Amino acid sequence: MGYEYILRCSDGTLYVGSTIDLDRRLAQHQAGQGSAYTRRRLPVEMLWSEEFARVDEAFAWEKRIQGWSHAKRMAFVEGGIDAVVGWSRRTRAAG
Template sequence: MKTYFVYIVKCKDNSFYTGVTSNLELRIDQHNFGIKPDSYTFKRRPVELVWSEGFSQVDQAILWEKKIKGWSRRKKIALIESNWDDLVLFSKNYTQFGNKINE
């Protein structure tokens, strides 16, 4: 059975890039080698893998990739750090939580 990975890399400029692949090691190498000059990570190399999750179905992996791409930076950091309390907090309406959001 094939595994599909959703992954987050941290770029040299501290931004995050989220993608999906069936070969995680090769894909990270491709990001760092710079295969496509017009890609997001090309001018932000090197990149570092900071999070990944495997899925058995490609459609599930693509769904999660799209969800994560829509998340705020702080929510992505909570995921990377396995900080489930903040992940839940940052999934709610920001106006409900006062200073915790601005920390």
């Protein structure tokens, strides 16, 4: 089992990660023992998480979401995948 998650940092930026133990990983981030990125931006707040059957699926989503803009990540957090359908640069440029 794996988890994908998005944290909001104290400076308003979003951090995207994946793990096999969501509670432990969140505690690590909050204690300043997570990534160097979140360590410099404490405190952090969990905005969204999803459970996956396999950790490699969670990791694939992590890499996908990491490539998204802040606005797209927030739209996803607030409205799910349907909220970001059509957000590709090519689609937005044509519109």
